[in-house]
Amino acid sequence: MPRRSPLTSLSAFVVSLGVLLAAPVTAAVAAPGTVDPSQADPLELSIERMSPTVMTGDRDVVISGTVTNASDETWREINIAPFRAAFPITDTSTLNAAADLPADQYVGDRLTDVEVIYKIDSLAPGATTSFTARIPRARLGRTNGVYWVGVHASGVTDTQPRDDFTDGRARTFLPVAAGDAAPLRTAVVLPLKAAVRHTADGRVDNGEGWATLLGPGGRLDALLETAEETDVPITWVVDPAVPHAVSRLAAGNPGWTLTALPREEPTETPRGDEEAEPDPSLPVLPSDSPTPEEEVDPEVAALAEVAQSWLDRFTAVMADADVLALPYGDVDVAALSDADPESLAAAHVRSTEVLEALGVDSTPVVASPDGRLTRAAVESSPDAALVLLNERGLTGDEGPVPTTGTVLGHDFAATSAGIARGGPGPEDATSAVGVRQRVVSEAVLRQLAGDRTPLVVKPPTGWDAADGADELFAALETRRFRVRPLGALVAQADGPALGARSLVHTAADREAQLPREHVDAARKLVARATTLESVLTNPAGFDLQVRDVAWSDLAHVTRRRPDPALERIEDGLDHVDELLGSVTVSGPDSARISGDGTIGTTVTNGLDVPVNVNVAVDSSSDLRVSVPNPVAIPPESRRRLLLPTKAGREGVQSLTLRVTDAEGQSLGSRATVQVRASETSGLLWIIMGAGGLVLLGAIVVRLSRRGLATRGQLADAEPEQPDEPDEPDEPEQAEQPEQSEQLEARPEAAAKAEEQ
Numbered sequence: 001m002p003r004r005s006p007l008t009s010l011s012a013f014v015v016s017l018g019v020l021l022a023a024p025v026t027a028a029v030a031a032p033g034t035v036d037p038s039q040a041d042p043l044e045l046s047i048e049r050m051s052p053t054v055m056t057g058d059r060d061v062v063i064s065g066t067v068t069n070a071s072d073e074t075w076r077e078i079n080i081a082p083f084r085a086a087f088p089i090t091d092t093s094t095l096n097a098a099a100d101l102p103a104d105q106y107v108g109d110r111l112t113d114v115e116v117i118y119k120i121d122s123l124a125p126g127a128t129t130s131f132t133a134r135i136p137r138a139r140l141g142r143t144n145g146v147y148w149v150g151v152h153a154s155g156v157t158d159t160q161p162r163d164d165f166t167d168g169r170a171r172t173f174l175p176v177a178a179g180d181a182a183p184l185r186t187a188v189v190l191p192l193k194a195a196v197r198h199t200a201d202g203r204v205d206n207g208e209g210w211a212t213l214l215g216p217g218g219r220l221d222a223l224l225e226t227a228e229e230t231d232v233p234i235t236w237v238v239d240p241a242v243p244h245a246v247s248r249l250a251a252g253n254p255g256w257t258l259t260a261l262p263r264e265e266p267t268e269t270p271r272g273d274e275e276a277e278p279d280p281s282l283p284v285l286p287s288d289s290p291t292p293e294e295e296v297d298p299e300v301a302a303l304a305e306v307a308q309s310w311l312d313r314f315t316a317v318m319a320d321a322d323v324l325a326l327p328y329g330d331v332d333v334a335a336l337s338d339a340d341p342e343s344l345a346a347a348h349v350r351s352t353e354v355l356e357a358l359g360v361d362s363t364p365v366v367a368s369p370d371g372r373l374t375r376a377a378v379e380s381s382p383d384a385a386l387v388l389l390n391e392r393g394l395t396g397d398e399g400p401v402p403t404t405g406t407v408l409g410h411d412f413a414a415t416s417a418g419i420a421r422g423g424p425g426p427e428d429a430t431s432a433v434g435v436r437q438r439v440v441s442e443a444v445l446r447q448l449a450g451d452r453t454p455l456v457v458k459p460p461t462g463w464d465a466a467d468g469a470d471e472l473f474a475a476l477e478t479r480r481f482r483v484r485p486l487g488a489l490v491a492q493a494d495g496p497a498l499g500a501r502s503l504v505h506t507a508a509d510r511e512a513q514l515p516r517e518h519v520d521a522a523r524k525l526v527a528r529a530t531t532l533e534s535v536l537t538n539p540a541g542f543d544l545q546v547r548d549v550a551w552s553d554l555a556h557v558t559r560r561r562p563d564p565a566l567e568r569i570e571d572g573l574d575h576v577d578e579l580l581g582s583v584t585v586s587g588p589d590s591a592r593i594s595g596d597g598t599i600g601t602t603v604t605n606g607l608d609v610p611v612n613v614n615v616a617v618d619s620s621s622d623l624r625v626s627v628p629n630p631v632a633i634p635p636e637s638r639r640r641l642l643l644p645t646k647a648g649r650e651g652v653q654s655l656t657l658r659v660t661d662a663e664g665q666s667l668g669s670r671a672t673v674q675v676r677a678s679e680t681s682g683l684l685w686i687i688m689g690a691g692g693l694v695l696l697g698a699i700v701v702r703l704s705r706r707g708l709a710t711r712g713q714l715a716d717a718e719p720e721q722p723d724e725p726d727e728p729d730e731p732e733q734a735e736q737p738e739q740s741e742q743l744e745a746r747p748e749a750a751a752k753a754e755e756q
Contacts, residue, residue: 041426042071043078043123043153043168045131047433050149050172053475054440056179061135063151065170067120068128077162078120078155082133083110088145088176092400092445095146095173096418099438103426107148107171111139120155141176144448146441149174170427173437175444183482184443185454187489188232189388189415190465192223193239193330196552200571202256202545204245207303214246214310221310222466227317230473235322235486237365237388239330240354241552243314244285247358249307251286252300256545258579258609260538284357315358322485324365324386325351329551332514333366334505336554337376339519343526347551348382363487369461369556371415372509375500378408385410386490390458391417393504403453405495407502413490415458418442422460430460432468436475443480454489455481514559521569522550528576534661535583537610537632546576577668582606583613583633584669585659591645592676598642599625599673601657605633615641616664618656622648623675625655630662647677 049064063082069075085108089095101107111117118131133151141147150171156162194213197205204210213220220242227234248254262283327333327347336344348364355362364385366377371390378387387410391401394414403414419442423434439457446455457476459468476483484492529546533539549572558565587601605611614629626644633639647653653675659667 040070041153041166041168042069042073043075043155044068044070045080045151045153045168045170046427046431047150047170047172050174050433050437053436053478054444054480055137055140055174055176058137060137061140061149061174062132063135063149064130064132065151066128066130067123067153067168069123069125071157072125073157073159074122074124075155075157075167076122078123078153080118080120080131080133081110081112081152081154082116082135083108083148083150083152083171084135084140084174085148086141088141088143088147089173089441090145090445091449092418092442095441095445096421098148099173099418099421099424101424103169104166108150110152110166111135123155140174144177144444146173146175146445148172171424172427172434173424173441175437175441177444177448181444181447181480183479184447185452185489185493186443186476186481186483187235187413187454187456187486188476188483189235189237189324189456189458189486190223190226191237191239191458192220192242193237193326193557194220194242195555195557196239196241196245196329197568198549198552198572199255200568200575202549202572203253204248207249207253207299210246210249211303211306214306217466219464219466222464222469224310224313224317226465226469226473227321228313230469230477232473232476232483233322233485235324236318237324237326237367238318238355238360238362239326239328239555240351241329241548241555243311243358244328244354244548246307246311246314247285250304250311252296252304254286256542256549256575258532258536258540258542258607260536260609261541284353311358315360318355318358318360322487323355323360323362324367324388324486325355325362326365326367327351327551328354328548329553329555330557331551331554332556332559333368333377333381334374334509335514335516335519337374337380338513339516340523341376341380343519343523343551344380345382346547348385350548350551366410370509370512371417371420372505373503374505374510375408375503378410378503381410383410386487387412389414389503390420391415394498394502395504400451400453402495402498403456404490404493405498407498408500411490412495412498413454413456413486415456416442419457420460422463428462430463430468432471435459435463435468436471439472440475440480447480454493456486456489512559514554514556514565515562518554518558518562518566518569521566521573522554525550525569525573525576528573528580531661531665531667532576532580534663534665535611535613535667537612540609546572579607580667581669583611583659583667585615585657585671587657587671587673590674590676592678593645593647594678596644596646599645599655599675601641601643601671601673602638603631603633603641603659604638606636608635610634612662613667614660614662614664615643616658616660616666618658619653623653623655623677624648645675647675650678652676 045065045067047063047065051062052059055061061082067078067080089098098107116134116136118133120129120131123129131151135149148171150169152166153168154162154165155167199205212218215221327344328350329347331344331347333344336347351364352362364382365388366373366381366385367388370393371388372393373387373389381387387407389412391403391414394401401414405412419435419438422429423431423438427434443455446453459472526543526547530543533541533543536542550569553565553569583606584604585601586604587599591597591599601615603613603615610633612630612632615627615631617625617627619625624646628641631639631641655673655675656670657673658670661667
């Protein structure tokens with residue numbers, strides 16, 4: 001293991017001073033409290049308690065914590081010795097630089113007095129034990145300022161003899177100041193956010209994780225418990241998507257639904273014979289829950305109970321609190337202000353709707369986890385929105401960066417950059433004692449400098465109220481702080497009016513934004529959902545349900561893992577397209593018409609709700625098709641249509657039928673029919689008409705002649721008055737029957753002619 005060479009106190013202080021002077025140049029790129037793993041100490045120390053929080057009298061400093069053997073050897077004869085710096089830090093810029101010093105950097109002399117050393121006989125690999133070390137008041141400087149204090153560990157193993165090197169360390173800051181300082185105007189800002197993920201059908205994902213967050217000791221539970229147990233005013237920065245998701249879990253975690261919206265009763269009495277048609281509205285909070293007949297999953301029921309309990313506490317805590325509402329889903333405001341400002345504005349509106357439904361009054365806020373915003377993000381925020389920045393997100397012309405004022409016409413507040421970075425390493429930057437000591441150190445240095453700029457405290461990302469709230473709020477309840485809601489603090493402060501040049505947003509910040517590809521994918525998902533909503537006979541608010549989910553996948557937190565967020569958006573799009581594909585159109589592969597004709601087609605609705613769709617005709621040919629749009633189809637039914645079709649020319653022509661909404665947006669289904677048309681010319685019709693006339697004339701002439709012939713035959717058939725004939729010869733008598741048959745046939749022919 002690499003080990004640091006020992007330094008004398010004087011030479012080590014000179015080295016540390018040089019690092020502090022150079023640190024502001026590189027502080028922006030140094031991670032708070034990080035240690036190179038290759039240089040990690042074999043003995044890991046953690047400071048869990050330290051008193052006093054601020055040295056104002058003659059008390060000794062008592063440091064308690066734990067030591068863990070992180071090596072694979074047993075350590076023996078371990079000495080836990082306290083250390084302290086000889087000289088104080090007297091300004092915030094030096095404090096910020098000091099916090100970024102490497103973990104093995106010299107910052108103070110170790111005390112070697114036997115009475116202050118805590119001894120541990122033996123510590124096996126992986127084992128942990130506690131310690132308590134003490135710094136006598138006489139060994140700590142009396143000059144006002146902030147001092148390094150902490151503990152060093154050293155011991156022996158079978159392979160490592162006793163030496164002057166440090167085998168483990170933990171450190172923090174301790175302010176020394178007078179006890180009668182004027183209270184510093186302060187606001188405490190706590191974010192109430194969580195990653196909200198959904199399944200492809202719109203259900204809240206990761207129920208097990210939500211049960212942990214909301215249950216006893218969970219992070220979201222601890223935040224409410226903090227508010228319930230402290231009298232310190234807290235300003236909450238809330239992503240309304242979180243309580244909204246919890247409300248869905250409390251309702252059994254329903255997915256997206258196409259069920260018709262309830263209709264609101266009219267608020268005004270109709271005049272005359274007018275009937276007030278109630279408007280359908282999407283309930284902000286879900287009311288769907290399993291019916292008694294439905295089988296309920298025990299895990300779902302248990303989670304619903306936990307969620308409802310948390311939601312009840314949330315509404316009680318927030319009812320009288322100072323609440324700042326992030327745009328719904330905590331969307332990446334920098335990305336959306338560039339790519340889709342309309343959606344950003346709608347996300348602000350949605351946040352207000354959700355919180356109002358929960359009985360919570362709020363003020364819109366525009367913020368980002370790193371405290372840096374673009375000009376577009378600020379300018380696109382609502383007029384009443386508060387702009388919440390980090391001090392590193394602003395640049396002052398001269399002097400300290402202001403913490404309150406106006407920027408681009410909006411009220412702003414800037415949280416402390418140092419506190420947001422947390423305590424110094426090698427411990428976790430979010431440790432309870434580390435964050436508390438960073439807060440009081442910042443306050444003391446401002447008081448010593450006569451800086452009455454309000455202090456806006458926002459714990460570092462990852463800070464857990466379950467572990468750190470007691471320490472932090474115990475300090476904030478002292479007379480050194482006068483804590484007010486942030487809204488009141490901003491209203492009372494007389495800050496400067498800043499322009500766009502005061503906003504800090506670098507190329508690296510722009511690179512960290514959510515890619516535009518994600519925003520475009522979310523817009524496509526919402527657009528497809530809007531198409532489906534538009535064909536439903538009874539509005540269901542399906543597009544709004546999908547929009548809430550899409551925004552959650554554009555959250556700031558997805559910057560860390562953008563690819564899974566994009567996959568979730570695409571999965572949702574596939575699900576919506578599957579629903580749209582349930583409405584189909586079909587027809588024959590081919591059809592034959594002669595001039596005019598009909599083509600049969602069938603429109604099928606596979607959804608369990610009625611729809612009204614259009615059948616659009618795409619043809620580059622001369623086919624003209626009449627469609628009885630719109631086509632109403634009951635749930636899970638089909639409708640047969642005979643489409644009148646006229647061809648302007650002969651030949652085979654392609655005809656495509658598509659199912660669309662009223663605006664022509666395709667639902668996805670289509671059918672192609674090959675139409676064979678035969679065209680009859682106008683000349684042929686004339687010839688055929690003339691032929692018909694000739695035929696009719698011939699029939700008339702023939703009938704006329706037949707009538708004349710018939711009358712002539714009748715006239716010839718009348719008998720004459722003959723003379724007495726002579727007695728005929730025998731041959732003549734043989735011819736008489738033939739004459740009689742002719743006479744009988746003539747009247748019969750005449751009768752037929754008359755009938756004709």
